[in-house]
Amino acid sequence: MPDYQLAVDYLAQNRWNLEHHAPSPAQQAEVVEAWERANAKASIKDLGWRMLHPFGGAAYPTNDVLGKLKALGAGVVLTNSNMQGQLTQEHPPYKRVYDSGTRMCLGTDALNVSTYAPFNNLWYTISGKTLDPAVVGVQPDQRLTRDQALRSATVNCAWFVHMENKVGTLEPGRYADFVVLSKDYFTVPVDEIRTITSVLTVAGGKVGWASGDFASLAPKQ
Structure with a gap:
């Protein structure tokens, strides 16, 4: 991806923010490797780069990709785009990503794609169920506790919108x-x-x- 490498090198050297959609496992690996090369030329560790929609089922993102994202100071947004249950193997590994220590935010995608209310999203990640009762969703070992899910939808997301000192918790000086x-x-x-x-x-x-x-x-x- 020579053109992509030139682009991320430019962004890193000019200290720009970046949010990249990486739905396929191959893209996830290629993107994070390009970010590593860019970081070797100009640090991105305080720029808040983010990977969105890493699909591929419970095996993706891999632990290798998550480790690299964490080392780069980057984060990942997991979305519930398959809550309807059409693709039985396409449910994210919420618990593995949460336990990896990589910054993680629960997303619902754009309203033109997914209109799920926040508590539908929390229910999905906690129960593992989809909107189709006949289809199993998130694998049991990849579901979040209520506390983990709530944190991932609130305080943990503040960093992703560059408002970690303003929103997410009720403290003096914050919104x-x-x-x-x-x-x-x-x-x-x-x-x-x-x-x-x-x-x-x-x-x-x-x-x-x-x-x-x-x-x-x-x-x-």
């Missing part, structure tokens, strides 16, 4: 972004996670949505 949920995420039966909704949404300290007991706080139209 006051939070939701009050219709059910207790940590205690409801797993299959009820997908039915959770927000009854109060606050972004930047301002109420954006309110219903039920919080309806009086709803923004005036």
